[in-house]
Amino acid sequence: MIRRNIRKRREYLYSKSLEGTERALFEKKRLLRAALEEGKPIPTELRNEEHELRRQIDLEDQQRQVPKSIVDDEYATATVREPKILLTTSRNPSAPLTQFVKELKVVFPNSQRMNRGGQVISEIVESCRSHDITDLILVHEHRGQPDGLIVSHLPHGPTAYFGLLNVVTRHDIKDRKAMGKMSEAYPHLILDNFSTQIGERTATILKHLFPVPKPDSKRIITFANRDDYISFRHHVYEKPGGPKSIDLKEVGPRFELRLYQIKLGTVEQNEAKSEFVLRPYINTSKKQKTLGA
Amino acid sequence: MAMDLDEPLDAAAVAEMGEAALQRLCDADPALFLSPSADLAAAARAASRHIYSSLAPLSPAQPPPFPSLLAGPAFDAEQIWSQIELLDRPLLPHLRRQLRRLEQQPPSQPQPPLEKPAVAEREQSEEEDGEGSESEELKEEEEEEELEETDDVEEMGDDYEEEEELDGRERKGVEDKFLKIDEMAEFLDRGDEEEYGGGAKRGEKKAKKNWMESDDEDEEDEDGDEDDEDEDQLDLEDFEDDDEEAEGAGEIMYKDFFEKGHKKEAKKKDGYTKKVQFKDEAHEIEVDGSEDDDDGNDEQVLSTHEKERLKMRAKIEQMEKANLDPSTWTMRGEVTSSNRPKNSALEVDLDFEHNVRPAPVITEEVTASLEEMIKKRIAEGQFDDVEKPSIVPSKAPKEHKELDESKSKKGLAELYEDDYAQKAGLAPAPLSISDELKKEGSALFKRICLKLDALSHFHFAPKPVIEDMSVQANVPALAMEEIAPVAVSDAAMLAPEEIFEGKGDIKEEGELTQAERKRRRANKKRKYAGSHKERPASLQKD
Numbered sequence: 001m002i003r004r005n006i007r008k009r010r011e012y013l014y015s016k017s018l019e020g021t022e023r024a025l026f027e028k029k030r031l032l033r034a035a036l037e038e039g040k041p042i043p044t045e046l047r048n049e050e051h052e053l054r055r056q057i058d059l060e061d062q063q064r065q066v067p068k069s070i071v072d073d074e075y076a077t078a079t080v081r082e083p084k085i086l087l088t089t090s091r092n093p094s095a096p097l098t099q100f101v102k103e104l105k106v107v108f109p110n111s112q113r114m115n116r117g118g119q120v121i122s123e124i125v126e127s128c129r130s131h132d133i134t135d136l137i138l139v140h141e142h143r144g145q146p147d148g149l150i151v152s153h154l155p156h157g158p159t160a161y162f163g164l165l166n167v168v169t170r171h172d173i174k175d176r177k178a179m180g181k182m183s184e185a186y187p188h189l190i191l192d193n194f195s196t197q198i199g200e201r202t203a204t205i206l207k208h209l210f211p212v213p214k215p216d217s218k219r220i221i222t223f224a225n226r227d228d229y230i231s232f233r234h235h236v237y238e239k240p241g242g243p244k245s246i247d248l249k250e251v252g253p254r255f256e257l258r259l260y261q262i263k264l265g266t267v268e269q270n271e272a273k274s275e276f277v278l279r280p281y282i283n284t285s286k287k288q289k290t291l292g293a
Numbered sequence: 294m295a296m297d298l299d300e301p302l303d304a305a306a307v308a309e310m311g312e313a314a315l316q317r318l319c320d321a322d323p324a325l326f327l328s329p330s331a332d333l334a335a336a337a338r339a340a341s342r343h344i345y346s347s348l349a350p351l352s353p354a355q356p357p358p359f360p361s362l363l364a365g366p367a368f369d370a371e372q373i374w375s376q377i378e379l380l381d382r383p384l385l386p387h388l389r390r391q392l393r394r395l396e397q398q399p400p401s402q403p404q405p406p407l408e409k410p411a412v413a414e415r416e417q418s419e420e421e422d423g424e425g426s427e428s429e430e431l432k433e434e435e436e437e438e439e440l441e442e443t444d445d446v447e448e449m450g451d452d453y454e455e456e457e458e459l460d461g462r463e464r465k466g467v468e469d470k471f472l473k474i475d476e477m478a479e480f481l482d483r484g485d486e487e488e489y490g491g492g493a494k495r496g497e498k499k500a501k502k503n504w505m506e507s508d509d510e511d512e513e514d515e516d517g518d519e520d521d522e523d524e525d526q527l528d529l530e531d532f533e534d535d536d537e538e539a540e541g542a543g544e545i546m547y548k549d550f551f552e553k554g555h556k557k558e559a560k561k562k563d564g565y566t567k568k569v570q571f572k573d574e575a576h577e578i579e580v581d582g583s584e585d586d587d588d589g590n591d592e593q594v595l596s597t598h599e600k601e602r603l604k605m606r607a608k609i610e611q612m613e614k615a616n617l618d619p620s621t622w623t624m625r626g627e628v629t630s631s632n633r634p635k636n637s638a639l640e641v642d643l644d645f646e647h648n649v650r651p652a653p654v655i656t657e658e659v660t661a662s663l664e665e666m667i668k669k670r671i672a673e674g675q676f677d678d679v680e681k682p683s684i685v686p687s688k689a690p691k692e693h694k695e696l697d698e699s700k701s702k703k704g705l706a707e708l709y710e711d712d713y714a715q716k717a718g719l720a721p722a723p724l725s726i727s728d729e730l731k732k733e734g735s736a737l738f739k740r741i742c743l744k745l746d747a748l749s750h751f752h753f754a755p756k757p758v759i760e761d762m763s764v765q766a767n768v769p770a771l772a773m774e775e776i777a778p779v780a781v782s783d784a785a786m787l788a789p790e791e792i793f794e795g796k797g798d799i800k801e802e803g804e805l806t807q808a809e810r811k812r813r814r815a816n817k818k819r820k821y822a823g824s825h826k827e828r829p830a831s832l833q834k835d
Contacts, residue, residue, distance in 0.1 A: 062683070079682040165652050190670050191677040203677070212679050220676075222667055229653050233663060237671055246668045256653060285648045 008156065015073070026067040029053055029060075074157045078208045083134045085111035085209060088124065090140045090148075092116075097141040099171045103253050104139065106182050107221070107234060108209055111137075122268040128154055135209055136267065149257065151205060152267040158275065160205045161261040165229070168254045182251055183236055186213035193225040195292035198276050202230075202259055202291060223257075225291045230257040259291065311343020338364040341373060345380065352380055353387045393478045488604075489597040767792075 028046055032053050035042050042050055085108050087101055093116065105113045114124075128136050133154055140148030146167050152159040170182075189210055194203040206223055213219075222233040234252030239245060258278075265272025279285060314336040321333060345362035358379045363372075467474070595603070619625075622633040623641060630638075653659070670676065703711075714720035805813070 079679060166655050188676040189678050190667060192666060192670075207677060207679055210679060212681050220667060220671065222663065224663055224666065226659075227650065227653065231655075231659075231663060233667070235664075235667060237668075244672065246671050248664055248667060254655075256655070258652075280649045283648060286650055 012073075012156070023067050029057055033057060074153060074155075075204055075208050078134065079212075081134065082110055082211045083209055084132065085135045085137060086124075086128055086133050087111055087113045087137045087139070089116050089138065091118070094141060094144050096144045096169070096171070097139065097146055100146045100167065100169050100253065101139050103170050104137070106184070107252055108137075109184065109186050109211060125152075125154070125266055125268045137209075138267065146255070150267060151209065153205065153208070154266060156266060158201075158205060159261075159263045159265065159267050159272075160202060160259060161263075162230075162257040162259055165256040165258060166254075170251075170253055183219045185217045185219050186211050187219035187221045187234075188213050188217055190220060190222040190224070192222070193292045194223075196290065198259075198262070198290050199225065199292040201262065201275070205262075225293075228258065228289060228291050230259070230291070231255075232257060307346075308343065311339055311346075314339035315343065335366075338366075338373070341377070345377065348384070349380065351384070353383050390475055393475055393482075397474060397478065489600065 028049065031043055032046055032050065035046075046053065087105055087108070089097055089101055093101070101113055105111050125136065135157075136150075136152045136154060138148075138150040138152075139146055140150070146164050149162040149164055150159060151162070187210060189207060191203045191207065194200060203223075210221070218236055218238070220235045220237060222231070222235070224231045224233070232253075232255050233250065234254070235248045236251050237249070238247045240247055259276070260278040262275040263269070263272045264275050276290070278290070317336045318333070318340055321336075325333060342362045342364045345359075345364075349357045349360060359376050362376055622628050622637065625632070701708075711720070800809070
């Protein structure tokens, strides 16, 4: 296991170093392809390598046409396998926090909740890896109010750290009977206003927590980015009067997420590189829109 | 009669009488004042009346409350006194302001010519008072103002301000509604008082005291004059070592300041003599005392310079101490909670810019807008779900060989011949195009496989076993060793298990004991009997 991990790490570093040259190669191939299609003369810088490039283009298939990046690597098999999520909390959780985590368990399909007990994070991550779990979600709190969410993609994947605000749990709403039971079908997702590169990255991280839904599923989970604050909403809809009228019923907890860090390793890797860190105390922090628009 | 109404009609005669009365009072032996005398009282009244009437035109409040002093024998001291006070109340501040203006102004300003007959009277009164040039100027200025004044001048405050404003506009363009030179001068004087222990106003104060105490108001003017003198001389003397009233107005020379020692001392001595002239004895004594004290280095009463020096020293010490001491925690750089007193950050008013955008408050509108967006997306059917992956073929498509259904021309034996020849390598295989590609393909694949194997350091699963049929002769080892060549090994011979499968101790017939022979036979029988039972019933013997 250790050697395997070492090998994988070396592989990762090597592929990362190749990324640059691969991108250049891809660029050349693209130019050549374009020139060939349009019937224009081949650009002069490609004259020497034209023969080799042509051969490679012929041997390419759909997959190889897109340049790969390590980011894609992390979620490459995510589409093939269904995600398997483990939910847990910080140590000694309070009752409201455990309630909130139970609600989250219902929100994410294919998820399991585990009591934290006295386990160390590294132990948890090891056991997750051996059980083939794809994502680990940790929820933290402050005096009963959930205030932190850590989403870690497991085989060496990225970890996203969110702060939670304005949490409204289903337990808070008194009129439980009116709400009814929560549908457990695989939900459709709406990811709104994630336009920057970091926004896209966050969108993929959140997206791959959910499996592929059926087209006629009535359950909708929304992550809407407004001003770098991501609003999570969970609705069930009905179309009572034909396709145009839509009746939304809110179900499930509602909270705001604020991304403050993305790390390129799992939770337990303290020295992992940071892809993004929130800097709220620089002078231009008001102007910065990291997630989009 | 109660009232002495015998006033001569002639103004000059009246003035003369007043003068005479005044003179008599002056000449009178002071001892006479101890006992009440009607004569002296009458003289005093007359003198008062005279002086009052000479001052009345000068008063800023025109017309004065009483045009002439009612000082008949029916009026007692209190009443006369209050009348005088009525006149004087606005007069004194007015005089003071005039003096200050004079101080600022260079005294050599040309005065406009005066023409009113009232001037004559005033000049008379000036002569009586026996003042210096400054007071003349002062009076002239007063006259100017009164010339300028119009009828409706009732309230003193407004008067003064108006006058001052008019003058100011004439003289300096500096003054506006915020800056008034006179007020500034007043402020400065107050500051001077504080700095120099009230020496500036000492004369004036004493004068006031005297004015309060004495019955005669001829002292007023003189004290007023003294004030003028004092004030004029003050700011010139502020920076000298000498005491305040040392020199007269026009006698300060360069050498007094910038040449050391003896000249000043000479001046000091002059000061001594001059001081003696003042009527203010208490003031005198104090001043003399201070001179002596300075020489003797006593701390009780110090000169202004000494005081100034002490003050400066104290200030310097204070500032040095402040610089050396550790500063308050707010003035230090980074201060953690352990470096400052407890709860001190709660008391300080910290103000800094919050660069963080505040957290969003989820209002109805926000929720409504979100739901709008969601509904729109649902209506369009545009979701951001995870896409199912397109199935990539992991295996290459099978090659379909077309069967040739015509009869083959070669016989079976010949086919076998060709196969054997190929395997043995005797005849070269017929080349075909697909073979070439295949060869290339296999060569490429071999290269890749080699690289992959290198990745795992050639630790990989062993080669798959290719089952080949080949005949193995079960020749005993001895025979092989004898005939076969040295290179042939006996590893390809049959293994012992392949010769015999069984277990336990094998004995031959000759080795068996009787009991064992019997056991074997019994077993045989049992087996035979068992197998015979399975035969169909018809074949069984009855």
